[in-house]
Amino acid sequence: MMATLQQECPKLTELDAPLKPVNGELYTVYYDKDSSWYRVTIAGTVSTEMVSVYFCDYGDLALFATKDLRPVPAKAPLARSLPPQAIKARLYDVWPLHQDWTVEDCIRFQELCVEQQFVGICKDVGKDPLNPSEPLLTLDLIDTSTDEDIYLNKQLESEGRARLGPAS
Missing domain, CATH: 2.30.30.140 (SH3 type barrels.)
Structure with a gap:
């Protein structure tokens, strides 16, 4: 193509x-x-x-x-x-502390993710709220490169960048 x-x-x-x-x-x-x-x-x-x-x-x-x-x-x-090859996704059970993610939070997320390999567990397949004709995956991303597994959502929460739990 x-x-x-x-x-x-x-x-x-x-x-x-x-x-x-x-x-x-x-x-x-x-x-x-x-x-x-x-x-x-x-x-x-x-x-x-x-x-x-x-x-x-x-x-x-x-x-x-x-x-x-x-x-x-x-x-x-x-x-x-050919359908779109990129699929939108979000982290499972994690939300910004305020209305939206800060620039610093986004940069930190990139630092944690870019050029890394993860185990991903799909928790849900829903619809993208901005484009309901496209799917939105909800994933648990787990860094397994160290002796102890690191769940990204819990890492962001422990750094004071996010809160865990359902949307408010």
Whole structure:
């Protein structure tokens, strides 16, 4: 699929960009940092010229100019039919101390997770509240690289970054 996108998307021009991208719709975009085309869905509209996109096969979010979007090429049927390969997930039984996670909490979570291997136990498969047509996994993530297993939700709570228990 990715090889086909790299061949077919450069044939599209700015004239092919959607005039009014639709939230949740599938498009492609060229990502300068690695010189590749990717499938994206519209996560939100920032302005008439900017949109927030979700890299549906990787799970990343980014901002792009509307003029940078392209339709999924007709000559890329797999790219049109393949479901998103990234699945959204949340940690089991853990909640931010306040209304939302702080920037520092998010950075700490990344420090604990990036380039690490975990055992994941799926506790629930629900619907993403922002996009009910997509699944949302609830996972217990366990770092088993040391003599004592480290549950990420309990680690965040012990650091005073989160609380355990049901949503309030």
